[in-house]
Amino acid sequence: xxxxxxxxxxxxxxxxxxLLEAALGLFVEKGFxxxxxxxxxxxxxxxxxxxxxxxENKEALFKAVVQEGIVPVLAENEALAAKHVGCSFELLEILxxxxxxxxxxxxxxxxxxxxxxxxxxxxxxxxxxxxxxxSRGRALIGGALKRGMERGEFRxxxxxTTVDVVIAPILMLLIWRFSMNCCQNxxxxxxxxxxxxxxxxxxxxRKLEKxxxx
Amino acid sequence: xxxxxxxxxxxxxxxxxxLLEAALGLFVEKGFxxxxxxxxxxxxxxxxxxxxxxxENKEALFKAVVQEGIVPVLAENEALAAKHVGCSFELLEILxxxxxxxxxxxxxxxxxxxxxxxxxxxxxxxxxxxxxxxSRGRALIGGALKRGMERGEFRxxxxxTTVDVVIAPILMLLIWRFSMNCCQNxxxxxxxxxxxxxxxxxxxxRKLEKxxxx
DNA sequence: TAACTTAATGACTTGCAAGTCATTAAGTTA
DNA sequence: TAACTTAATGACTTGCAAGTCATTAAGTTA
Numbered sequence: 066x067x068x069x070x071x072x073x074x075x076x077x078x079x080x081x082x083x084l085l086e087a088a089l090g091l092f093v094e095k096g097f098x099x100x101x102x103x104x105x106x107x108x109x110x111x112x113x114x115x116x117x118x119x120x121e122n123k124e125a126l127f128k129a130v131v132q133e134g135i136v137p138v139l140a141e142n143e144a145l146a147a148k149h150v151g152c153s154f155e156l157l158e159i160l161x162x163x164x165x166x167x168x169x170x171x172x173x174x175x176x177x178x179x180x181x182x183x184x185x186x187x188x189x190x191x192x193x194x195x196x197x198x199x200s201r202g203r204a205l206i207g208g209a210l211k212r213g214m215e216r217g218e219f220r221x222x223x224x225x226t227t228v229d230v231v232i233a234p235i236l237m238l239l240i241w242r243f244s245m246n247c248c249q250n251x252x253x254x255x256x257x258x259x260x261x262x263x264x265x266x267x268x269x270x271r272k273l274e275k276x277x278x279x
Numbered sequence: 280x281x282x283x284x285x286x287x288x289x290x291x292x293x294x295x296x297x298l299l300e301a302a303l304g305l306f307v308e309k310g311f312x313x314x315x316x317x318x319x320x321x322x323x324x325x326x327x328x329x330x331x332x333x334x335e336n337k338e339a340l341f342k343a344v345v346q347e348g349i350v351p352v353l354a355e356n357e358a359l360a361a362k363h364v365g366c367s368f369e370l371l372e373i374l375x376x377x378x379x380x381x382x383x384x385x386x387x388x389x390x391x392x393x394x395x396x397x398x399x400x401x402x403x404x405x406x407x408x409x410x411x412x413x414s415r416g417r418a419l420i421g422g423a424l425k426r427g428m429e430r431g432e433f434r435x436x437x438x439x440t441t442v443d444v445v446i447a448p449i450l451m452l453l454i455w456r457f458s459m460n461c462c463q464n465x466x467x468x469x470x471x472x473x474x475x476x477x478x479x480x481x482x483x484x485r486k487l488e489k490x491x492x493x
Numbered sequence: 494t495a496a497c498t499t500a501a502t503g504a505c506t507t508g509c510a511a512g513t514c515a516t517t518a519a520g521t522t523a
Numbered sequence: 524t525a526a527c528t529t530a531a532t533g534a535c536t537t538g539c540a541a542g543t544c545a546t547t548a549a550g551t552t553a
Contacts, residue, residue, distance in 0.1 A: 075519055075530050098312065099400055101510060112532050117512070182396030184458040186313055191459055199459065222475055226467040230476050233451035234444050240454075241443075244398040245405055245413065253440040261436055262444045269483030289500050289549055315540060326502050331542070 081119055081129075083109045089130050093175025093243065097127060097183045097190070128193055135176060138167045139201045146205055153213030154267055160205060161235060165259065169239050177236060178243040203228050213270070220272045234262045295333055295343075297323045303344050307389025307457065311341060311397045311404070342407055349390060352381045353415045360419055367427030368481055374419060375449060379473065383453050391450060392457040417442050427484070434486045448476045 087108035091100045102123060106116040120126040142160055149156045168174055184191035207228045213219035238258055301322035305314045316337060320330040334340040356374055363370045382388055398405035421442045427433035452472060 073517090073519070073531055077530070080530090094399070096396070096400060102512085103510075113511090114513085114533065115531055118530070122512080178395070181392070181454055181458040182310070185308070186310060195459060222478075223467075223471055226471045226475055229451070229455075229467050229472060230448050230479065234447035237443070237447035237451055240395055244395045245409060253437075253443050257437055257440045258443060261440055264436075265444065265483035266479065267483075268485070268487075269479035271482070273482075287501055287547090287549070291500070294500090316542085317540075327541090328503065328543085329501055332500070336542080 080109070080111065080115070084111070084116060084119055084126070085130050085133060088126050089134065089172055089176075092127065092130065092179055093172050097123070097179055097187060102126075124187070124190060127190060131176065131194060131197065134173050135168065135198055138164065139198065139205070141167070142205055143201070146208060153209055153216060153218045154270070156209045156212065157206070157231075157266075158263060160209060161232075161259075161263075164202075165235065165255075169235070169255075174239040175243045178240040181236075181240060182244075202232070206232055217272060219270045231266065234258075294323070294325065294329070298325070298330060298333055298340070299344050299347055302340050303348065303386055303390075306341065306344065306393055307386050311337070311393055311401060316340075338401070338404060341404060345390065345408060345411065348387050349382065350411055352378065353412065353419070355381070356419055357415070360422060367423055367430060367432045368484070370423045370426065371420070371445075371480075372477060374423060375446075375473075375477075378416075379449065379469075383449070383469075388453040389457045392454040395450075395454060396458075416446070420446055431486060433484045445480065448472070 084105065088100075088105045091105050091108065094100075100123075102116055103113045105126070106113045109116070116126075120129065142163055145159060145163065146156065149159070168177075180191065180194045184194075203225075207224050210219065210222075210227055210231070211224050214221050214224070238255060298319065302314075302319045305319050305322065308314075314337075316330055317327045319340070320327045323330070330340075334343065356377055359373060359377065360370065363373070382391075394405065394408045398408075417439075421438050424433065424436075424441055424445070425438050428435050428438070452469060
């Protein structure tokens, strides 16, 4: 006997968020190029044709994932920075911890690795991500460092470059968990890693008395 | 009139190294999955069929690139570490600088990014790279840190985790140049970046008098 | 110089995934 | 309940790249 297909439900409102969630999961697991839109559709419980009803193509789907999931956290961090009154290292800690909590500990961490992995092959996505996430994130950390130097809490270093040095271990932590992590036998847990990074940074950035003012 | 094809030269000895060089260039530019073996062959001046005469498949070709180009630098660094007699921070500097010179400044830097990018989709390559490059590299840096802690030059921290924190900025530097780099307007040059990293590290690792011994 | 060995070729097969579009049917309107 | 609108489907088209293999011809041996 021929199996009767399940009835097709029409749920125009629920589809976009369900598709984005499925897309996030597969993009993070497989990467951008290797994710099949048919699989995204299946994971969201619809057919491939339906996906194309809501998103023009793979790139549009990806941009929507970033826009909905990551951009809001930057806005939140910008608000935190604007109203901060304490010392600058504390501000740095707050910003990095919030990023770690909202992005690093979620599936969105995988987007960081995806962008690093596929930027070269998808320059338009790279430009979108740079404008909407990276440049804003760098400005945020750069602001905290500049503030600390101006208030005499940190020693004077080139801000733009120090930003990159400060965020590199955080980025690597996010990236690692979605790449070579598989091989490692679970050494270095994130908590310890972040604590050591902040420890080294706190002592490393501190202005020592014997050093000359700039 | 039909163009006469150029004469086909038989050069069994020269082919492997020419194919490896072409493969390195394209792997680094496009990534592993997106590199077409036909393009590798063309860049090396042979046909696709010829490539398969020398390397069983794409994975074998990649392993050969790593084996010939990267593994020797690790052996060299192990020799440098074994014969070092000065202070431990100096050893750290020597190892990181040598890695930067021999790998970071060459096309091989792109292999770091490639592995991070494609480890998940090619677990066998990931395992090969982990065993032959990453674990040896970590052991090298870990040894220098352990040496410094035992001699009382560095404060006591979890070695395995500190290794990751110390190498993260170097890895990010290599990775960045082959991914999002395209978007950036040339801020933060490698020289300044490495100097700031080593500056922060030198002061960050230093054992301060007031701190308790472990 | 004829017979032979093997490096090199490239047309071909296979399989996969993006994107399309004619068809179906869920839910609404008259 | 018949006519209509549009959400949803999935077979199909298109294009691409890995890997194969029968054929060609460079260079060697007898």
